[in-house]
Each structure stands twice: as C-alpha cells, then as structure tokens.
Amino acid sequence: MFKELAYYDGKIGTPDEVMIPFNDRSHFFGDGVYDATIGGNHVVYLLEDHLDRFYTSANYFDIKIPMGKRELGELLTDLLRQVEGETHFVYWQVTRGVASRNHAYGNDMPGKLWVWIKPSKAGDPNEELKLIVRPDTRFQHGNAKTLNLLPAVMGTELAVRAGADECVLHRDGLVTECCHSNIQILKDGMLIAHPDDQFILRGIAKTHMIEACRRLGITVMERPFSLEEMYDADEVIVTASSRMCQHACEIEGRKVGGKDPETLHRIEKEVIQEYLDYTGKATLLD
Incomplete structure (x- = not known):
C-alpha cells in the first residue's frame, strides 16, 4: 500500500520516484487538461461524471487520451485501492505528449496520462x-x-x-x-x-x-x-x-x-x- 501514489504513462511509484520527461509539453506550454474528485471508502466519487468532463476537456483541445473511459475508470479505481486511508484526493491529467519544443503539435502525438492520489478529507459543512x-x-x-x-x-x-x-x-x-x-x-x-x-x-x-x-x-x-x-x-x-x-x-x-x-x-x-x-x-x- 502507498501512503501517496503517483502514476505516469504506465509507471507507478511515490511522487518522488515517478519522473516526467523533460520534453513533456506540459513543461513548456501547460499543454494538457485535468480532472479531480474525492475518493471515499476507496470509491472514486461520481467517477462517470468526472470522466465525461475529462474527455470533453481533452476533445476541446484536440488532446488524445491514451485509453477509453471504461479502462481509465478501472485504472483510477485500481490505483485508489493501493493507497492507505479512507478518504482521498484523486487527481488525473493528460498532456499532449512528449516532443521537442514546438508550438505546432501535429496529429499523431500520443497523450501522456498522469494520476496522483493522496489521503485527504471532505469539507465540513459546518465550517464557514x-x-x-x-x-x-x-x-x-x-x-x-x-x-x-x-x-x-x-x-x-x-x-x-x-x-x-x-x-x-x-x-x-x-x-x-x-x-x-x-x-x-x-x-x-x-x-x-x-x-x-x-x-x-x-x-x-x-x-x-x-x-x-x-x-x-x-x-x-x-x-x-x-x-x-x-x-x-x-x-x-x-x-x-x-x-x-x-x-x-x-x-x-x-x-x-x-x-x-x-x-x-x-x-x-x-x-x-x-x-x-x-x-x-x-x-x-x-
């Protein structure tokens, strides 16, 4: 079990262990989209809604997510089960991919998926x-x-x-x-x-x-x-x-x-x- 989990393009480890390529377009352009939600009892809350919005954001900017909705949902659920605790912050993003710096990107670049999961807590409705x-x-x-x-x-x-x-x-x-x-x-x-x-x-x-x-x-x-x-x-x-x-x-x-x-x-x-x-x-x- 991880206390905090990071994932990049198929590699899993702690945030200190998982390395991101220098030429990932997020570093130069912020070229990507993300989504996030809370996890409770190792269940990703409103997973389907968040996946729909994630794919909509990616399509808006012509970014290719490297897997389908069902596969990504299964991956997020599996990764969440590997993190200690009962309530979590579940974050994922896709960047356009890895290439030498150039504003133009072409049509065949595979996107790179990132996931970050850490223990968290839900907002207290009594807290003003x-x-x-x-x-x-x-x-x-x-x-x-x-x-x-x-x-x-x-x-x-x-x-x-x-x-x-x-x-x-x-x-x-x-x-x-x-x-x-x-x-x-x-x-x-x-x-x-x-x-x-x-x-x-x-x-x-x-x-x-x-x-x-x-x-x-x-x-x-x-x-x-x-x-x-x-x-x-x-x-x-x-x-x-x-x-x-x-x-x-x-x-x-x-x-x-x-x-x-x-x-x-x-x-x-x-x-x-x-x-x-x-x-x-x-x-x-x-």
Whole structure:
C-alpha cells in the first residue's frame, strides 16, 4: 500500500520516484487538461461524471487520451485501492505528449496520462468560509479544465494572504466562479447559479447540488448574478467535489449569509447523503 501514489504513462511509484520527461509539453506550454474528485471508502466519487468532463476537456483541445473511459475508470479505481486511508484526493491529467519544443503539435502525438492520489478529507459543512473578490482575468476557456491555472494560483495565494479560504471571480461585476470552486446564492428560497457557459467550469458538485435542489422542490434559476446580489444573498454556497456544499460567512470582511439556514441545511443533507450512498461510507468526516 502507498501512503501517496503517483502514476505516469504506465509507471507507478511515490511522487518522488515517478519522473516526467523533460520534453513533456506540459513543461513548456501547460499543454494538457485535468480532472479531480474525492475518493471515499476507496470509491472514486461520481467517477462517470468526472470522466465525461475529462474527455470533453481533452476533445476541446484536440488532446488524445491514451485509453477509453471504461479502462481509465478501472485504472483510477485500481490505483485508489493501493493507497492507505479512507478518504482521498484523486487527481488525473493528460498532456499532449512528449516532443521537442514546438508550438505546432501535429496529429499523431500520443497523450501522456498522469494520476496522483493522496489521503485527504471532505469539507465540513459546518465550517464557514471567508472569501475575497477579484476580477476574472482568465482567458475565455473557463469551461475546459486546462493546466493553465496561473490566474487561479494568484487568486488563491491572495486569499491565503488575506486569511480567507477562496477567491470569488467576476467579469464587470457579474460573478463567474471561484479560483477552484463554483459559487451559488440562495435568495427568497431560490437557488441562483451561473449557467454552464464558456466563462465557468461545469462543476460536477454544482450540477449534483442543482439536481438535489430539484428533488427537494427548491426552485433553481441558472443565470449570472452580480456582486451586489451576492453580498445581499440569504446564503452564499461554495461547491467543489471535495467541499460538496459549504457556505460563506464573510466576503471581503463583510458578513454575508446566515438568513436561510433551514434551506441551506436541507441542501447540505441531501448532497451529503448522495455521497454516502455512492461511496458506502457511514459518515462524511472520517
């Protein structure tokens, strides 16, 4: 069993053992896409959804994944079983391949698959989040999960330096998403979420939370919302595969949310139960 596992193009070891070729195009161009989720009870959570998004991202940039969805799903499941612990961070990416540096890549380059798995924990729904806000200066491919993450890196670092948990991004005052999460608001019993367009990543956790709201009879409106609406919302909800459904208590030092805890807790309970049913775990935080 590994305490932490790395995989590259068929080679398995620890992160210190697995070496990446110098000419892998990720080093020069960030030329690849990735996906990630949480693993519980050695089950990759919402595996099929994440694989669909992974292959969509790769197709978007004409990157060839070296195996089919079923084979990749079996590989991820097998690798997860080899890592100690009960809750894990499961990450995988594909780069365009290995070749001497050249912006043009041709049509016959085989992609290189990477996997990284380490023990982790699920986000505690009772933990309130503090957020900051910055302009969304990313290029207009937010719907593809590419390796080009420098704006997200800088936004996250600014949040850490400010003592916050996440950075909210906006375009001309309209909220898009966070640096590594989606963000939604509750207002008057309605969930408002940015639509899945080119400006945001189609979050798997976001999608399943919207489905949970519909099961609960909670109205969902998918439209952009403004910074002012976010500050005035009854609740501000941050979602990611590891967070699932957490809420903010503060944005840029201003208190937010706390006005509709009943609806918030109903959504949290439904989302967490889906995770427990999928993975076979008894509790979220273990």
